[in-house]
Amino acid sequence: MTRTARTLVVAGHGMAGHRLVAELRSLDAAGAWRIVVLGEEPHPAYDRVALSSYLDGRSAADLALAGPWFLDDPLLDLRLSTGVAAVDRAARTVTTTAGDVVAYDALVLATGSRPFVPPVPGHDLPGCFGYRSLGDLDAIRAAAAAGRPGVVIGGGLLGLEAANALRLLGMEPHVVELAPRLMPLQVDAAGGGVLGRRVAQRGLRIHCGVATAAITAGPDGRVASVVLADGSSLEADVVVFSAGVRPRDELAGPAGLATGGRGGFLVDELCRTQDERIWAVGECAAVSGRCHGLAAPGYRMAASVARQLLGLGGEPFGEADPSTRLKLLGVEVASFGDAHAAAEGAVELSRLDEAAGTYAKLVLDADCRTLLGGILVGDARAYGELRPYVGLGLPAAGHRLLAGAA
Template sequence: MNRTQRTLVVAGYGMAAHRLVEELRSLDTAGAWRIVVLAEERHPAYDRVALSSYLDGRSAADLTLAAPGFLDDPLIDLRLGTAVASVDRAGRSVVTASGEVVGYDALVLATGSRPFVPPVPGHDLPGCHVYRSLDDLDAIRGAAVPGRPGVVIGGGLLGLEAANALRLLGMEPHVVELAPRLMPVQVDAAGGGVLGRRVEEQGLRVHCGTATAAVEAGPDGRAAAVALADGTSLEAAVVVFSAGVRPRDELAAAAGLATGERGGFLVDGLCRTGDGRIWAIGECAAVEGRCHGLAAPGYRMASSVARQLLDLPADPFGEADLSTRLKLLGVEVASFGDAQASSAGAVELSRLDETAGTYAKLVLAADCRTLLGGILVGDARAYGEIRPFVGRGLPAAGHRLLAPAT
């Protein structure tokens, strides 16, 4: 028995929390830490990035992140369905929703985020759902009516994933996006135009540049239609809100922990809160005031904190890599670096092939030599060759990408 063993409590068990536990157990060869994981969900950590595949034949077990036998580790105490209700910093303990008190020597907050549901009339009617967890997808599966229309509110990355989920369930999906194009964070106007046309070819009906005015009930009291601000009414047997997320930082106020201007537990570059025994990682962490919603930044935070817990050198978080490459409804999309050309003096070079349904843009610095970022829609094969050159000279692959088709 290790008489100097300390207890780490991890509040939440999503992708970032799992990476923390995995890294700590890998590095902690002396068994200095016993890890108590308090997971609000009833499932162990799973690949939330691949959530849609749950409706395309994969099971919850297929998506589980833990390797076989990992959770049998005697130094890992995983408690599913156990949410943290409060933090007692003076007593170095947390209280669960059931009233259990769990002491800690170190605490890592990994509570993630919750879907944002715009407070439009009817948003809470039966038949309205969010798209965040396996339980959410089970609810959507149970409500789906093949052959009937469904409406997804939000045309970002998760919104298109949700629309694909409805399509997989045999429904006819509509996507409503307030911005003038789909995926407005990742792609520009031209790229959004190509993406919109390509997904409409797959059966989606896209409504951009308009707001949701209300969700309207049918005779049975369930959601039956979505009214848009432009006067359009969309029939809807199912409504899915996918309009962004908000960090889950509700533990902060009572615990006296600072939060960022836009929410999230405020932490420094090493993910430390104002309490030397408490860190925050993942989507709930406002690193230097900014939250990050992708998996890769959360993994970096997890690795840093694991090393700090063992008094090993750890690099500050620095700039987050927001690069994205994915395939939505059969359409490849990639965005990397300064994709929106926000840098002073940035130069944009692009090629649009309407016939092939592809769009490529590279963003260069004012000297026209340094690659700053880019966007690829319809064909992202060049992503792997070009992205490593961000901050460096444009590679030959970049010149080939922009060359006219022959």
């Protein structure tokens, strides 16, 4: 460490916060920065994208992102089970939840997000859980009983992962989704229909187009059922909320930092707040007013800020790539580009194979010459060839995919 080493405080040790520290250490050969990392969880950073695998045989160590090189680095001071309670911008200090005061030359807010819990009656009963951390999954595992029903509120990506987690624990999962289809952000009505039928074949009971009205308790005071807005009721020993997330930006108000219209620390294209010594990255950062809930945008932010801290010039964030390819309960799903044909004059060509349980849609411009986006359900093998052609002509894979399309 150089005699003139400055102190960087990183508030949060999730995936984006860890990537920032890893990028900075890889570039900072001279040891210009000493880094204090404050992580609220008792674990160092882990792969939250693979969280469900924790209930399928993988351990916390298997998911860990911080190897020995990180934990033994003399320029890193990692403090677990410790968050930031307050930021004093004038004094350039943070007060931790342990009561310590840490001075900083630069501060990066990487506080992530929290599950959104609909404010319905009974949402805080024993037996209700979020689906966000290893601690949440430990609590769900402890409460789960094989053969008993569990209800997941939310039918997006995380909701289906949570439902699969209950299935892995031997429970009988129900999924309640307010939208008329599963994964409404990624797929359209036809794709959602195929996805719904495929996951139902794997034991999930799907309830779309209906809101949750209340959660009721049994004689023991624990969750007993979920009452839906249509008057029906679902028996439940466990309720998991996975209806989206909200950015963790509670430090903003007391510190006098601006937030975006839908929350998150307001930052510019270089992830800078209005305070020249404070940045924000990951799900808590509202870049030009918009938060991004995927890992890849957070990694881009982290790399940019690391370079800025070393005076190397960071890349402006620009547009986030909404493309997604994943496998849920054995069902492949992919969406890319303008998947919902929002562009004026966009043309949609699709092919539905009920027997095979597959659906493919490509979105083209008005002249049918330029590929704008697409959706694949049940078979996403063409994704790798199609995605690079967004904004270009339709590749051969697109013509093969749509052969016989109506």
